[in-house]
């Protein structure tokens with residue numbers, strides 16, 4: 001269950017001198033703790049961005065410009081931040097964005113994130129490139145709300161297999177990420193010569209997939225390098241078009257959202273192609289530079305009906 005702010009604050013105050021050790025209290029402190037705990041490769045993989053980080057910085061600056069002018073003297077004893085998404089009520093208007101390869105950060109990888117999301121009641125969007133498979137993750141979440149994110153593979157049979165598995169494992173929506181069909185030019189990762197997939201991280205869904213495995217000359221347990229290369233090539237789907245999106249929608253009965261839209265015209269096209277929602281995002285500036293995340297939102301709001309949703313991240 002989500003704790004209210006007072007409960008969390010009181011835990012700090014009532015713990016006296018121990019308070020400071022409980023948890024970091026600011027984003028900056030979390031960042032510093034991660035920097036101390038992790039090796040340069042994993043830290044920079046999460047902290048870094050495309051190019052020299054200009055888009056990441058622009059995202060942060062744009063976010064700082066949002067202002068709230070609150071109204072006073074309202075009874076705020078009962079505060080309700082809940083929203084209903086595709087028929088499910090969630091306590092806060094927040095979802096956990098898909099973040100791949102959690103094994104570079106924690107030995108339980110996505111299981112740890114999934115357990116935390118379930119406990120907090122925050123929906124979890126599991127990445128296609130998770131180290132633990134979608135079935136393992138579902139296994140620790142009980143009935144908690146989860147969506148599956150797909151980097152649409154080139155192979156239609158593999159696409160169908162991922163969708164079928166996600167439905168069977170209780171994921172209730174599909175998020176198609178369309179903004180990273182090619183690896184970004186990431187200066188920190190290049191300097192560290194660090195791409196976690198090459199060590200087999202982030203391959204949980206691929207390596208456990210019967211269709212993927214049947215296309216390999218040798219199983220991943222015998223030739224990991226070849227299996228990883230094949231998976232990366234599937235994900236680098238430069239052929240992806242709106243027609244492919246239509247194909248995916250036809251293969252699943254779940255709501256399909258599109259992630260990575262920033263241009264208003266693309267938002268309109270997405271609606272015309274029947275998406276149930278748009279996640280306006282430039283991948284946190286991590287995949288390609290110079291994407292403007294805000295303009296897509298407005299166009300989608302103008303055109304969308306009641307059944308469609310817009311979310312936004314960096």
Ligand SMILES: Cc1cc2nc3c(=O)[nH]c(=O)nc-3n(C[C@H](O)[C@H](O)[C@H](O)COP(=O)(O)O)c2cc1C
Pocket residue numbers: 045046047097098099100101127128129149177259281282283284285286313314
């Ligand atoms: C380490 C890392 C891994 C990510 N992995 C994925 C992924 O697998 N799939 C995806 O759609 N987005 C991925 N993203 C992008 C995030 O989902 C999100 O769009 C981005 O972090 C911007 O949101 P933020 O501003 O809240 O960080 C990743 C981002 C980071 C930093």
